[in-house]
Amino acid sequence: MSTEPVATEGGRDFIRDIIQADLDQGKYKEIVTRFPPEPNGYLHIGHAKSIALNFGIAQEFPGRCHLRFDDTNPVKEEQEYIDSIQADVHWLGYDWGKNLFYASDYFDRLYEWAEKLIRDGLAYVDDQSQEEIRASRGTLTEPGKNSPFRDRSVDENLDLFRRMKAGEFPNGARVLRAKIDMSAGNINLRDPVLYRILHAHHPRTGTKWSIYPSYDYAHGQSDAIEGITHSICTLEFEDHRPLYDWFIEKLPVPSTPHQYEMARLNLTYTLLSKRVLTQLVRDGHVAGWDDPRMPTIAGMRRRGVPPAALREFVKRIGVAKANSVVDVGMLEFCIREELNRTAQRRMAVLKPLKVVIENYPEGQSEELEAINHPDDPSAGTRKINFGRELYIEQDDFMENPPKKFFRLSPGNEVRLRYAYFVKCTGVIKNDKGEVVELRCTYDPATKGGNAPDGRKVKATMHWLPAATSVPAEIRVYNQLFANPSPDASNFTADLNPNSLEILSDARIEASVAESNSTEPMQFERQGYFVRDKDSTPARPVFSRTIGLRDTFAKEVAKG
Numbered sequence: 001m002s003t004e005p006v007a008t009e010g011g012r013d014f015i016r017d018i019i020q021a022d023l024d025q026g027k028y029k030e031i032v033t034r035f036p037p038e039p040n041g042y043l044h045i046g047h048a049k050s051i052a053l054n055f056g057i058a059q060e061f062p063g064r065c066h067l068r069f070d071d072t073n074p075v076k077e078e079q080e081y082i083d084s085i086q087a088d089v090h091w092l093g094y095d096w097g098k099n100l101f102y103a104s105d106y107f108d109r110l111y112e113w114a115e116k117l118i119r120d121g122l123a124y125v126d127d128q129s130q131e132e133i134r135a136s137r138g139t140l141t142e143p144g145k146n147s148p149f150r151d152r153s154v155d156e157n158l159d160l161f162r163r164m165k166a167g168e169f170p171n172g173a174r175v176l177r178a179k180i181d182m183s184a185g186n187i188n189l190r191d192p193v194l195y196r197i198l199h200a201h202h203p204r205t206g207t208k209w210s211i212y213p214s215y216d217y218a219h220g221q222s223d224a225i226e227g228i229t230h231s232i233c234t235l236e237f238e239d240h241r242p243l244y245d246w247f248i249e250k251l252p253v254p255s256t257p258h259q260y261e262m263a264r265l266n267l268t269y270t271l272l273s274k275r276v277l278t279q280l281v282r283d284g285h286v287a288g289w290d291d292p293r294m295p296t297i298a299g300m301r302r303r304g305v306p307p308a309a310l311r312e313f314v315k316r317i318g319v320a321k322a323n324s325v326v327d328v329g330m331l332e333f334c335i336r337e338e339l340n341r342t343a344q345r346r347m348a349v350l351k352p353l354k355v356v357i358e359n360y361p362e363g364q365s366e367e368l369e370a371i372n373h374p375d376d377p378s379a380g381t382r383k384i385n386f387g388r389e390l391y392i393e394q395d396d397f398m399e400n401p402p403k404k405f406f407r408l409s410p411g412n413e414v415r416l417r418y419a420y421f422v423k424c425t426g427v428i429k430n431d432k433g434e435v436v437e438l439r440c441t442y443d444p445a446t447k448g449g450n451a452p453d454g455r456k457v458k459a460t461m462h463w464l465p466a467a468t469s470v471p472a473e474i475r476v477y478n479q480l481f482a483n484p485s486p487d488a489s490n491f492t493a494d495l496n497p498n499s500l501e502i503l504s505d506a507r508i509e510a511s512v513a514e515s516n517s518t519e520p521m522q523f524e525r526q527g528y529f530v531r532d533k534d535s536t537p538a539r540p541v542f543s544r545t546i547g548l549r550d551t552f553a554k555e556v557a558k559g
Contacts, residue, residue, distance in 0.1 A: 016319075022230075030062055033057050033230055071204065077202065092310065116252070122180075144206040179509060187247070197212045231260065235261045303530065350503050353528055363388075397438060416449075417524065419463070472507065472541065473542070480495065527545070527546075530545055
């Protein structure tokens with residue numbers, strides 16, 4: 001799959017400084033990094049930071065980056081997730097070439113090494129239940145207790161472990177644990193589980209295995225097998241590093257990778273917990289992993305977020321050692337900046353109000369020229385039909401306006417974008433007293449938007465012709481959570497009830513409806529929008545990528 005060229009990131013951070021020093025000292029001739037997702041869900045924006053860092057390093061320095069799936073838990077893993085992860089990495093603009101790997105590629109070797117640990121007296125089979133093991137691990141202030149099965153003989157452990165592999169025992173009956181130190185200050189060194197029994201179908205190995213390695217056991221050894229030079233992960237794995245180093249020391253691994261930890265990405269109004277994201281999908285709070293309100297890469301892609309904007313965002317936040325929370329406004333700024341530069345302009349009326357220009361001849365229409373991008377002449381122009389009957393936004397009219405309302409009101413004159421000056425002369429209401437139609441006049445001398453006599457108007461409004469504009473559904477997305485610091489333990493209480501507004505009676509330009517483009521566009525004065533995958537020729541559907549300004553934050557501030 002081809003990908004667009006990606007400019008390497010500028011600047012430096014502590015990871016890049018370490019790599020440059022290693023190269024200067026001749027420690028490595030080639031830098032090898034990896035992005036190692038677990039295929040048990042869709043990637044989110046936090047993963048985008050890791051992807052950009054690991055693949056970016058491989059581009060900036062002489063090296064390569066592997067995509068490796070840590071597929072050690074078949075109960076939660078699905079091919080759908082594997083496919084989506086590959087699509088997301090490619091969409092972000094990166095490619096692993098021939099370097100696609102799976103932890104399951106190494107299951108045979110990992111098993112052999114587990115037997116070596118048993119023969120060396122460094123691992124044993126434990127018959128305790130998961131609850132018993134957890135209870136005996138101790139706390140941060142109290143040491144753990146040795147398992148009653150910790151002193152089994154090597155022969156007994158090998159026999160039991162091989163019978164575990166043969167599928168002789170049920171799930172949960174036994175585990176293989178490393179024999180390290182139950183009184184270690186680091187709880188990860190208190191005889192961690194290396195293998196557990198799981199009678200489950202694996203997406204790649206089928207039913208070959210009845211036992212599966214733990215993430216902690218498989219992860220570092222997979223790095224060593226692949227010759228990873230710099231294993232970059234987030235801070236929550238810092239306390240796991242001594243365990244990874246213990247395995248590297250005790251096993252005949254072909255290389256000795258070193259782990260480096262960085263701060264994970266935290267965003268306001270956002271939760272990136274895989275548990276929360278999975279529950280959002282399963283409980284129907286969103287329409288799927290690619291719901292445009294989700295912080296998943298698939299959700300942002302569906303919402304029309306450009307990959308260049310995500311790359312710019314992670315570049316700006318940088319790589320640090322201390323955890324912090326990034327204001328989502330920075331992400332939105334990067335999205336707006338990129339779309340303002342690249343998105344073509346069109347017109348759409350989200351909440352239509354009919355306008356009849358009474359002095360415009362019935363049955364007549366004309367074509368007006370509209371520019372596609374104000375800062376890019378090469379984007380060209382397009383034609384828009386103008387006629388007697390139009391649509392404007394409901395919000396662009398007020399019957400009894402306040403002093404600083406300069407848009408359309410009885411007796412007030414405004415400019416219609418690319419067209420003429422119009423003045424409201426009458427208001428038609430329904431039985432409920434609601435305004436349903438306006439009567440206006442236009443000044444034929446103001447074609448193109450300027451008056452020969454030099455008179456000025458204070459508002460320019462977008463519009464669409466009633467005859468040739470096309471009905472469409474518009475989905476306006478806001479933040480999924482109303483709280484800037486949503487509570488992961490009770491996230492449903494922080495859900496924003498106004499995260500999605502569906503406008504079923506909107507109107508769009510005919511050229512927009514006819515185009516099959518999946519590129520975002522700016523609906524003038526409204527925001528940036530993209531055609532949704534639910535769109536059909538008979539019923540176009542467009543989703544808002546982002547507004548022209550942060551109106552959501554203003555509403556929150558109002559309380």
